[in-house]
Amino acid sequence: MANIEQKLQSNLDAKLFALTLDRRAPKPLHLQLADALRDIILSGGALSGARLPASRGLAGELSVSRMTVTTAYDQLLGEGYLSARRGGGTFVADHLPHLAPPRGVKPRLPQRSADWRPFQPGLPDWALFPHRIWARHLERSWRAPAPGLLAQPDPLGWFPLRAAISEHLSAWRGLECDPEQVVITGGAWDAFDIVFRAILAPGQNVAVEDPGWSPLRHMLTRSDITPVPIRVGTDGLDAHDIARDIAAAVVTPSRHFPTGVSMSLARRVTLLDWARSTRALIVEDDYDSEFRYQGQPLPSLSGLDGLRNTLYLGSFSKLLSPALRIGYLVVPTAQIDPVRSYLSLTGSRASLVPQPALATFMDSGEFATHLRRMRRTYAKRQACLVSALAPLADDLVVTPDPSGMHLCCPLAPALADIATDKDVSELGAAHGLTVRALSSHAVLPDPPQGVLLGYAAFDEDALRESAEVLTGLIRQVHVR
Amino acid sequence: MANIEQKLQSNLDAKLFALTLDRRAPKPLHLQLADALRDIILSGGALSGARLPASRGLAGELSVSRMTVTTAYDQLLGEGYLSARRGGGTFVADHLPHLAPPRGVKPRLPQRSADWRPFQPGLPDWALFPHRIWARHLERSWRAPAPGLLAQPDPLGWFPLRAAISEHLSAWRGLECDPEQVVITGGAWDAFDIVFRAILAPGQNVAVEDPGWSPLRHMLTRSDITPVPIRVGTDGLDAHDIARDIAAAVVTPSRHFPTGVSMSLARRVTLLDWARSTRALIVEDDYDSEFRYQGQPLPSLSGLDGLRNTLYLGSFSKLLSPALRIGYLVVPTAQIDPVRSYLSLTGSRASLVPQPALATFMDSGEFATHLRRMRRTYAKRQACLVSALAPLADDLVVTPDPSGMHLCCPLAPALADIATDKDVSELGAAHGLTVRALSSHAVLPDPPQGVLLGYAAFDEDALRESAEVLTGLIRQVHVR
Structure with missing residues (x-):
């Protein structure tokens, strides 16, 4: 056994020490090293468990700085190719047999280029994600966690985050609400799902914009609710076009998806009148209106309505990163109880892990920055x-x-x-x-x-x- | 403006310096200080934005150690009453007007005692959550995030975590699967929901154990699937009792919920035979069988079946903390595509934030410890x-x-x-x-x-x- 381990070890060391990095290449040295190390690992699954040379030693052998080596190791630790053990030392990760793809096949690790090509819409620039600040907030919130973080989670979400979102909406979207009205969700889809299952009922009809966000139609159909498409013109959706027997309308008044038109004030008022007279609900999907470059935005429809017949739906996927999977729903006071009962039954889908970090990130002003x-x-x-x-x-x-x-x-x-x-x-x-x-x-x-x-x-x-x-x-x- | 700020400041300083902490009380000094500071903040919302005295200064005034003060500050930072600003300094958080409850009403912050009383079942002990280690893994995974963490997330989850779960199931549950078969979900409910919506269809019948986990019946009904209760005896559910026209059976063979009986090997074989002959699916909910105190567990039903007609469902809520909201589903190879299409449409509900940390926590061996x-x-x-x-x-x-x-x-x-x-x-x-x-x-x-x-x-x-x-x-x- 010791023989095999020793062989693996010297094999890995030999391959690493034999590397030549190109100082004149445009690719930074640490990325060259990370790529080479990844290739070594993927080409020889049997290395699993082998210990990597100490960063100082490898840096000496390759005549690069120690930082270059530790950065490359960190990269592959993050990707799961390496693992760190207690007591020190970095090792080729144990689960590599699974990671190693069949010969001749490229590894199926997430490739940005594969699914994120220009002009893919609706995605933030991940390179500008403030990861150092984010890591700090995560570390602080979990190093000495507040008692509530480890108890049975509130199905409506972490209270300080609900309060921070309420502040944000007041400052950025002209929407005044109590933190109790804010419900943290596992992304926008989960928010819609809560509306469809906790507030609406199977068999109902819901007006949707046409053109519009196509997954919404599928979601409605899967919840046994019939989507009724309403054509959107240059002033946004016209409530006069909505037939009778419609329980709710899902709209993007700030910036219609996908055309980008903003619903005129006249049509907003008509829509609110329609909702009041027919006792229908309006679901306002405000998916990216924080990014406004010219002029003053119209206040949110929900703000105009005072959250009487409107639900407001937002998400951090576009503002920060789709990795968070954190969205939220602001509901009229009358809807808090049905939503709470539903989420008490099913449990929230929103992880508590990012919530305290997001709350302090928002409170510190770093989110607004x-x-x-x-x-x-x-x-x-x-x-x-x-x-x-x-x-x-x-x-x-x-x-x-x-x-x-x-x-x-x-x-x-x-x-x-x-x-x-x-x-x-x-x-x-x-x-x-x-x-x-x-x-x-x-x-x-x-x-x-x-x-x-x-x-x-x-x-x-x-x-x-x-x-x-x-x-x-x-x-x-x-x-x- | 400066006057108001100065006034707030001296007001807060005065109140803090006037505190008396009781060294003989059973409550530790840092908790006494945290409680007192919370009361000061809640009783005077106008303090928002006021700077707290430096820990050294306050420690001197109160004749306590500096650690007592920093621990109390950390506690309230975590709870969202305080915020830290770049460049140093700790301040009363900005969103306090909302946190301050109406006079005479207790703050509605999460209270462990309210919803977590003996003998509440199914909850881990939060006091034993390894929060320091967890905070370290979170910080490391996000300080220099792997590229895939910030790109469009894979709807099936973070690959290294799927690989770590596959390793875990092999070691702890006798279940061999490829990481590609593991789907990360936003908790157990989300896992069931994916089965009901991506694999099963409205109008079908699903056998459930009786007695059993009641939310399951509600979930099925809401997905327009009819739950058919099957009585569970001392050997577990008997597949002979399952009528025709049943598309799937949801079972807890390792440890029946809530009676705790383990399904006998004979009944497991009968159940698998039933599934094969009727082309039905079995959903194995293995909710806490890692906690085994005596004897060898029977291997998981899915392991016995080789994941041909079974789906295996697990969660970290009981193993680690319900705050994670991370569950997983292991699906037969034939079901990967339907699940991927469904999740590509709706997006995952599982936050990526905890996933790389959980993967390295598992790979490092700390999870098993x-x-x-x-x-x-x-x-x-x-x-x-x-x-x-x-x-x-x-x-x-x-x-x-x-x-x-x-x-x-x-x-x-x-x-x-x-x-x-x-x-x-x-x-x-x-x-x-x-x-x-x-x-x-x-x-x-x-x-x-x-x-x-x-x-x-x-x-x-x-x-x-x-x-x-x-x-x-x-x-x-x-x-x-």
Whole structure:
């Protein structure tokens, strides 16, 4: 046994000491080392359990700084290839037989490039996630946890976070609510699910915007609720178009998804009147309106209503990171009890682990600083994309957008005469671009034609390059 | 403005410096200080934003150690009453107007005593949660996060955690599976929900154990699936009792909830045969069988089946803390695709924040150490409770249980002749005890009569005292 271990050990040491890192390569040394070490591990599953050389020793052998080695080790610790043991030492992780892919197959580890290509909409830039500050808040909140954190969790969420969200909504969205009205959820889907199961009932009809967010229709159908599509014009949804027998309407008044239009004040008032006279509920999905670049936003619909017939739904996926899986629901006082009973029965799906850290992150002012920073960055990226799309002026209607994380560009006549938005989307997909077709978000006949171009998650170079690729592709359509 | 701030400041300083802490009181000094500071904050909302005196200064004024002060500050930081600002300094948190309750009303912060009384079953002891180690893993995994942590999350969960769970199941539950078959969920409810919505269909019938876990019946009904109760005897559920037209059976073979019986090998084989011949699925809910005190456990039903027709469902709520809200589902290879499509549509409800920390916590061996430690502690607590219940030998059938976190004690004739288990439960509730009635977990006629006594979350003193209270109450029943 000792023989095998010794062999593994000297094998690993030999491979590591034999590495050559390229100081002139654009890739930083620690990434070169991490990649090489990952390859060694993936190519020889039998190394599991082998101890890595001490960082000082390896740094000496490779003539790099010790920091380069520890950074590379940390990276692979985070990815699960290595594990640290008590009493010190870093080892090739034990579960590697599973991680090692069949020969010739690429490892199925999360690849950013695979599922996050320009112009994927609705994603924040992960590179700007304030991970050091976040790690500090996490560490502080769990090192000496408040008693409530380890007791049976309140199904409505961690109270200080509910209070921090209430403060945030008052400051950023003109929505005044009591922390008791805020319900922490496991993301936006869970928030909708709570509305559909705790407040609405199977067999009811719910008005949804068309075009709109397609998963919503599936969710409703799966809850045995019928989605009734209502066409959205340039002023937003018109409540006069809503038929009778509708129990609720789900709307995105601040910034309609996906077209980006803002519901006019007149239509907001009409919608609230409709809800009051028919005793229907309005679910306001306010998914990214913190990112506003010009002018004053209209206050939230829920704020206008005083949370009488409206529920307000928000999430941290776009503001901070989709990794958090934290959303929230603000409910009228009358709905607190049904939601509490439902969540007491099922338990919350929202992990308590991030909640105290998010609460102190918000209370410390660092969250607001982060939002302002993201807002400046995203505004620049949008401007960059708008100007990079200038060569397509005859093909796409590109208008600067006062808010949001993506542009919705209708097809201009020159392009619309020869292609559909789905053609453009397919062409993009074949060339490494995620160009969503506006019409694929609609179910009513004669949907509007356009493309969604997300810009928030991509730096200006990537946006310019991708716009160039898109321009080339659309030129090809003309030539064909 | 400066005047107001100065006034707040001197007001707070004055109140703090005027405190008297009682060195002879049983309550530790840091808790006395934390309670006093919380009272000051709650009684004067206008203090929001005021800076707390430096710990050294306050320690000097109160003649206590600096550690006493920093521990008290940390406590209130964790509870959200205080906030730390960049550049140093501790301040009364900004959102306090909301935290301050109306006069004369106690603050609605989570109170352990309110919802976590002896003999509440199914809860781990939060005081033994390894929070320092946990905080370290959280900090490490987020300080320099692996790229995948900030990209669009894999809807099936963080791969290294799925690999660690696969290792754990192999070592602890005799279940061999590929990490690809492991799906991370937002707790057990979410795991069931995924089964009901992604794999089963509305209108189907599902066999459930009777007595059994009551929320399961509600969940099924809400998903428009009909629960069909099947009586559970001393050998577990008998598949011969399952009628036709049943799409799936949800069972707890390792340790039936709530009676604690283990399904015999013969009945396991019958159940697997039933599933194969009727093409039904079995959902194995293995909720606490890691806590085994005597003998060898039977391997999991899913292991016996080789995950052909079984899904295995586990959670960290009982093993670690309900705060994590992390559960998992192990699915047959054929079910990976439907589950992935469903979760790609809805997004996962499981936060990524705890997942890398939990993965390294498991890989480092600290999780297994924690489980072994808990197992020793809970075994002692069970033994303590069994002996403390000796005076009730004529009233309750108390048998040592080879596993689990609660005892299920049938009513013995002397008590059963004069009271129901629900009578005992109500009497307990009126005297600060959570004594669940076995019959309240059943829907079929003539349910068994017994009481559930959870012991895992309570120390031996609490168990002895509570057993004494229960003994007194049952004596009263005899006298009445």
